[in-house]
Amino acid sequence: MGQEAALQGFAKRLLHIGRWCVMVALAIELAGARQRKRFFSAQVFLNLLIDNAYLAIVAVGMNFVFLSGGIDLSVGSVLALSTMVLAELVEHQHWSAPSAIVAVPVMGTLFGAFMGWLIQRFRLQPFIVTLAGMFLAHYTEFGRTVYAIGGNEQSVLGIIQTLITFDGSLSSWWTRIVIGVLPFVFCLLQRVFEAKRI
Numbered sequence: 001m002g003q004e005a006a007l008q009g010f011a012k013r014l015l016h017i018g019r020w021c022v023m024v025a026l027a028i029e030l031a032g033a034r035q036r037k038r039f040f041s042a043q044v045f046l047n048l049l050i051d052n053a054y055l056a057i058v059a060v061g062m063n064f065v066f067l068s069g070g071i072d073l074s075v076g077s078v079l080a081l082s083t084m085v086l087a088e089l090v091e092h093q094h095w096s097a098p099s100a101i102v103a104v105p106v107m108g109t110l111f112g113a114f115m116g117w118l119i120q121r122f123r124l125q126p127f128i129v130t131l132a133g134m135f136l137a138h139y140t141e142f143g144r145t146v147y148a149i150g151g152n153e154q155s156v157l158g159i160i161q162t163l164i165t166f167d168g169s170l171s172s173w174w175t176r177i178v179i180g181v182l183p184f185v186f187c188l189l190q191r192v193f194e195a196k197r198i
Contacts (some may be wrong), residue, residue: 054079071126074115074133074144081137082108111137132186 025101033040049056058075082104089100115133119126 031089071130072112072115073127073130074112074137077134077137078108078111081140125191128186128189128193131189132182135182 029040040042058079062072062075085107086100086104088099089095089103095103111133115129118124118129
């Protein structure tokens with residue numbers, strides 16, 4: 001009975017937050033419509049859906065993760081890795097677009113399933129496993145340096161990232177450091193969580 005009341009209270013809070021989000025979104029739309037005549041047109045609304053469809057799909061998936069009490073830190077990196085793999089398969093490996101479009105979601109699903117298996121089989125913390133998955137997916141993007149929005153090779157951030165580029169080979173000193181540090185941090189965090197659980 002107490003759990004049911006808690007769930008109802010949680011649902012009411014979510015509904016209240018949702019109402020506020022809708023009100024804020026409408027206020028932004030109205031402010032934009034006052035400044036630009038075509039801002040309130042149907043095409044602008046459709047453009048929002050078209051340009052952000054992938055984010056909506058990820059958000060729906062993450063809602064299921066959060067509602068089940070889990071966490072997944074690797075989503076953004078797996079998304080980035082998937083786009084890089086898709087581009088690589090079509091552009092350089094000369095796969096047909098339909099084949100690559102089928103293969104890439106399967107790859108992402110297997111990546112997530114492997115993390116889920118690790119969590120379930122070895123009773124590891126989802127935070128730690130998905131954090132490791134985030135780093136793994138981020139640093140296997142074919143060794144390419146991904147610059148921040150607005151950054152380039154000449155920016156300060158670009159210069160720093162160029163100096164520490166992870167080239168994906170064991171000959172890189174940066175690769176050796178990452179391979180050495182990540183397992184140590186992984187084990188350390190796991191012990192901390194185990195101690196807190198006891």
